[in-house]
Amino acid sequence: MDALVQTQALTKRYDNLVALDSMNLSVERNSIFGFVGPNGAGKTTSIRIICTLLQPSSGEAWIDGHSVRDEPDRVRNRIGYMPDFFGVYEDMKVWEYMDFFARCYDVPASKRPGLTDELLELVDLGEKKNAYVESLSRGMKQRLCLARTLVHDPALLVLDEPASGLDPRARVEMRELLKELRTMGKTIILSSHILAELADVCTHIGIIERGRLLASGRVEEMIGRLSVRKRVRMRVSSKPLTAHRVLSGFPGVVDASFEGSAPETDEQPAALAFGLTEEVQDESAVLTQLVSSGVPVRAFAEESGDLEDVFLQITKGQVQ
Numbered sequence: 001m002d003a004l005v006q007t008q009a010l011t012k013r014y015d016n017l018v019a020l021d022s023m024n025l026s027v028e029r030n031s032i033f034g035f036v037g038p039n040g041a042g043k044t045t046s047i048r049i050i051c052t053l054l055q056p057s058s059g060e061a062w063i064d065g066h067s068v069r070d071e072p073d074r075v076r077n078r079i080g081y082m083p084d085f086f087g088v089y090e091d092m093k094v095w096e097y098m099d100f101f102a103r104c105y106d107v108p109a110s111k112r113p114g115l116t117d118e119l120l121e122l123v124d125l126g127e128k129k130n131a132y133v134e135s136l137s138r139g140m141k142q143r144l145c146l147a148r149t150l151v152h153d154p155a156l157l158v159l160d161e162p163a164s165g166l167d168p169r170a171r172v173e174m175r176e177l178l179k180e181l182r183t184m185g186k187t188i189i190l191s192s193h194i195l196a197e198l199a200d201v202c203t204h205i206g207i208i209e210r211g212r213l214l215a216s217g218r219v220e221e222m223i224g225r226l227s228v229r230k231r232v233r234m235r236v237s238s239k240p241l242t243a244h245r246v247l248s249g250f251p252g253v254v255d256a257s258f259e260g261s262a263p264e265t266d267e268q269p270a271a272l273a274f275g276l277t278e279e280v281q282d283e284s285a286v287l288t289q290l291v292s293s294g295v296p297v298r299a300f301a302e303e304s305g306d307l308e309d310v311f312l313q314i315t316k317g318q319v320q
């Protein structure tokens, strides 16, 4: 395997807290690697160490064979970093912003205008060249930030939550942009706390929780290892026991359970949750079966992030 990024027992401690616990990671060249994990998992910590912005407490990371500890300058040359929070740049036009970062990376003056135009075109901001940065929408600012990470043509892009705060359309655009960058030969590391968001764009995924990399691998492998495709939460105004029986007998429905204590009679309201495997293509079939069994369903909703189940499965030893 041809790894561009490699870490060995990478660890970061803050007093008593182990923010990153002995992480061994390998990111192949020209892959899109997604870190997924809940708030506080250690995603930003890992990213900042890889980008040489934070010193590890122990362990090591190499980018293109260069140590983040011993050769930070060589590492920085190879990395374009997009932080999770976009700084404020008042009274600066889009082209000036690009020019500023190009200067920071010693791009010669003669090359800067052409480079700015080219990168703004790439992120679809050509028409905003003379607009003020603060006048851009959130999605545009994210794309501008991405454009400036590219000024020194780095091999590796490291993007901390590039899709956060974006509307669905802007997310799709960001995803397409990342795929395009990959076809241009870049390797990309990004983070998110939503697995579904990464599954579409990433070639590889690493699941991180409480500073530990619980599992990592190719997206297809990871999804294959996770039998539960999604989870559904529902509420019934009565017939909870009937609902439970219908769910338990439905092929492809797993882990049907009551939230809170199980109801004693079939007359009371209750909340239930269950998982769906690949066998169920369309969860409305489950709803139809419940309704035709006389269950008064009041709410029926897919859970937003399926991460919880992923973690549940991992902690049950079903992944790894």
Ligand SMILES: Nc1ncnc2c1ncn2[C@@H]1O[C@H](COP(=O)(O)OP(=O)(O)OP(=O)(O)O)[C@@H](O)[C@H]1O
Residues within 6 Å of the ligand: 014, 017, 018, 019, 037, 038, 039, 040, 041, 042, 043, 044, 045, 046, 193
């Ligand atoms: N400077 C610091 N001092 C003390 N603790 C810190 C510091 N920076 C981070 N931490 C702790 O390290 C842990 C990992 O934080 P990190 O920012 O890496 O998480 P994250 O996965 O990026 O979370 P989020 O999804 O919220 O961005 C957290 O428990 C956090 O409180």
Ligand SMILES: [Mg+2]
Residues within 6 Å of the ligand: 043, 044, 045, 084, 160
């Ligand atoms: Mg973070």
